[in-house]
Amino acid sequence: MNDLLPFLPEQLNQVFDGIKYFMPEIYLSALFLLILVTDLLFGKTSGWLCKTVACVGLLLVVFKDLDQFKLIQTDPHLFFSHMLLLHKTSWLFKLMIDVLGxxxxxxxxxxxxxKSHKKGLSDLYSISIAAxxxxxxxxxxxxxxxxYLSVEMLSIASYLMVAYRAGNGLSSEAGLKYVLFGAASSAIMLYGISLLYGFGGTLDLIGGNLIPGLMHVNPLAVTLALTLxxxxIGFKLSFVPMHFWVPDIYQGAPSPVAAFLSTVTKIAAFGLLINFLIPFISTTSTPWTAFDFQLFLSIVxxxxxxxxxxxxxxxxxIKRMLAYSSIGHTGFALMAIVTFTTQGISALTFYLLAYALANIGAWMLASYxxxxxxxENIDDYKGLGFKYPLAGVCFVIILISLTGLPITAGFYGKFVVFSSVYAVYQSGHNIWLLLLMITGAVTTVVSLFYYIKVPLNLFLRKTDRTPGFAPSNSFLLTSIAIITLLIVLLGVFPDILIK
Structure with a gap:
C-alpha cells in the first residue's frame, strides 16, 4: 500500500482534470438518482412526475453536451487514465442520443x-437514464x-426494459431470450478482450503498446481474438450472424422499448465500433496487416x-417487419464505416440521424x-388511412424516408453514404466497395416491396372488419407529425446539419 502512495496525487490530478470532459455524464448520474428518489417519495402515482424530471433533466444534459463543443475544437481529449476519449464524433453521437432520448x-x-402495466412507468424512466x-x-x-463495462451497463438496462411487462407472456419470453443471448455474446466478447490483453499486454487501445504487441503474435490467434x-459489438449492432435475437425481442418488447433499442442503442454501438477501429486503421510506422477490417466489415x-x-x-x-428492416439498415450503415475516412464518418452521422428519426416515427405509428x-399485422391496416388520414400520410412519408426516396432525410442520408463509398472506390478500385454499393442499391429496391405494403393497405385496400376504434392520442399524433416534418425539412435542407 505504501508503494502506491507516491502515485496517488498524480492519479487524483488526472481525475480532477478529466471532470470537465465528463460533466454530461455527471448530470446523468444525478438525474438517475433524482428519479429514483422521486419514485420512492411519491410511489406509484409518480409516473408523470418521473417523466417530467427525466425529460427536463435530459434537456439539461443536452445543454451540457453543447457546452462541450468548445472542448473538441482542438485535439481529441483522453482522460481518466486513457479510459475515455472525447472527440468530435463521440460528441456528436452523445448529442444525438440525448436529443432523441x-x-x-x-x-x-x-x-x-x-402505460396500463400495474407497476407503472416510474422505474422505466430511471432504467432509461441509466441506459x-x-x-x-x-x-x-x-x-x-x-x-466491456459500458456495454454491460447498457445491456443490463436493456434486459430490464425488454422484460418490463413482467405479466405479459410474450414480453417475459423476449426478456429471457435477450438475457440468454446477451450473456452469451458478452462472454464471447470478454474472452476476445482477455486474448487481446494477453497478446498485447495492455488494455489501452490508444496510447498503449497494444498494436506493437499484437504484431508479434500469430495472425490466426489475433484474428480469433478480434473476431470475438x-x-x-455486432450483437448490439445486430449485424449477421449476431442478428438472430432481433425479431423475437422487438416483437415481444413494448413498442417504445423496441424503438429505443433500434435507434439510440444502435447509434452508441456504432460509436463504440469506430473507437475500437481507430488504433488499427490509423497511420502508423508499421501498417497493420494481421486482420483486414475492411474486408471483414464489407462481407458482413x-x-x-x-x-x-x-x-x-x-x-x-408490423413489429417483425421493422425489426428485419433495422437489420438491413445496419448493413447499409456499415458501408460508411468501411471507407475509414472522415467523409464516411460524416455520412454515417447524418444517415444514423435520418434513420433514427424515421424509425422512431414508424414505431410511434405502430403504437398509434x-x-x-x-x-398488429399489416393486413389489419386495411382502410385505416381514410379513418386516420394524418397518421396514414405521415406513415407513407416516414416509410419513403426509410426506403431512401426523395425528398426526405433518408434519401440524402443514403446519397452521402454512397458518395463516401464511391469516393474511396475511385482512388483504389476495391472490388468489395463496388459490391457494397451494388448490394446497397439492390436492397434499397427490395425494401420498396415490404415498405409499400403498409400504404397499400392503408389507402388502396378495403376491409369488412369493423374494429372498435378507440380515441386517438393527440400527443402521440402531434409528435409523429413533428417528426415527419423534420424528415422532410432535413431532406430539402440537409445543409442545416452538414456544412
Missing part, C-alpha cells in the same frame, strides 16, 4: 400496453475494460443488407394504430 421518454407514456449513461460511456470508451470482440455488411431486407419482405407483423384500431 427526449421523444423516446415521452413515447413510453403514450403506448397503451406499456443513456451507458451509451455515453460506449461512444467514448477507448480502453478494453471501459468498453467484433461479435460482441453485404450479408446483413441481403438477409435483413429479404427477410422483411416475408413478414406480416395498435392503440386506436388494435392493428
Amino acid at each position: 427526449i421523444p423516446l421518454l415521452l413515447y413510453f407514456g403514450w403506448d397503451d400496453d406499456l 443513456v449513461f451507458g451509451m455515453h460511456l460506449m461512444v467514448m470508451s477507448v480502453n478494453l475494460l471501459s468498453i 470482440v467484433l461479435a460482441g 455488411g453485404i450479408i446483413t443488407m441481403i438477409a435483413g431486407n429479404f427477410a422483411a419482405t416475408l413478414q406480416n407483423n 394504430f395498435s392503440n386506436t384500431a388494435q392493428a
Whole structure:
C-alpha cells in the first residue's frame, strides 16, 4: 500500500482534470438518482412526475453536451487514465442520443400496453437514464475494460426494459431470450478482450503498446481474438450472424422499448465500433496487416443488407417487419464505416440521424394504430388511412424516408453514404466497395416491396372488419407529425446539419 502512495496525487490530478470532459455524464448520474428518489417519495402515482424530471433533466444534459463543443475544437481529449476519449464524433453521437432520448421518454407514456402495466412507468424512466449513461460511456470508451463495462451497463438496462411487462407472456419470453443471448455474446466478447490483453499486454487501445504487441503474435490467434470482440459489438449492432435475437425481442418488447433499442442503442454501438477501429486503421510506422477490417466489415455488411431486407419482405407483423428492416439498415450503415475516412464518418452521422428519426416515427405509428384500431399485422391496416388520414400520410412519408426516396432525410442520408463509398472506390478500385454499393442499391429496391405494403393497405385496400376504434392520442399524433416534418425539412435542407 505504501508503494502506491507516491502515485496517488498524480492519479487524483488526472481525475480532477478529466471532470470537465465528463460533466454530461455527471448530470446523468444525478438525474438517475433524482428519479429514483422521486419514485420512492411519491410511489406509484409518480409516473408523470418521473417523466417530467427525466425529460427536463435530459434537456439539461443536452445543454451540457453543447457546452462541450468548445472542448473538441482542438485535439481529441483522453482522460481518466486513457479510459475515455472525447472527440468530435463521440460528441456528436452523445448529442444525438440525448436529443432523441427526449421523444423516446415521452413515447413510453403514450403506448397503451406499456402505460396500463400495474407497476407503472416510474422505474422505466430511471432504467432509461441509466441506459443513456451507458451509451455515453460506449461512444467514448477507448480502453478494453471501459468498453466491456459500458456495454454491460447498457445491456443490463436493456434486459430490464425488454422484460418490463413482467405479466405479459410474450414480453417475459423476449426478456429471457435477450438475457440468454446477451450473456452469451458478452462472454464471447470478454474472452476476445482477455486474448487481446494477453497478446498485447495492455488494455489501452490508444496510447498503449497494444498494436506493437499484437504484431508479434500469430495472425490466426489475433484474428480469433478480434473476431470475438467484433461479435460482441455486432450483437448490439445486430449485424449477421449476431442478428438472430432481433425479431423475437422487438416483437415481444413494448413498442417504445423496441424503438429505443433500434435507434439510440444502435447509434452508441456504432460509436463504440469506430473507437475500437481507430488504433488499427490509423497511420502508423508499421501498417497493420494481421486482420483486414475492411474486408471483414464489407462481407458482413453485404450479408446483413441481403438477409435483413429479404427477410422483411416475408413478414406480416408490423413489429417483425421493422425489426428485419433495422437489420438491413445496419448493413447499409456499415458501408460508411468501411471507407475509414472522415467523409464516411460524416455520412454515417447524418444517415444514423435520418434513420433514427424515421424509425422512431414508424414505431410511434405502430403504437398509434395498435392503440386506436388494435392493428398488429399489416393486413389489419386495411382502410385505416381514410379513418386516420394524418397518421396514414405521415406513415407513407416516414416509410419513403426509410426506403431512401426523395425528398426526405433518408434519401440524402443514403446519397452521402454512397458518395463516401464511391469516393474511396475511385482512388483504389476495391472490388468489395463496388459490391457494397451494388448490394446497397439492390436492397434499397427490395425494401420498396415490404415498405409499400403498409400504404397499400392503408389507402388502396378495403376491409369488412369493423374494429372498435378507440380515441386517438393527440400527443402521440402531434409528435409523429413533428417528426415527419423534420424528415422532410432535413431532406430539402440537409445543409442545416452538414456544412
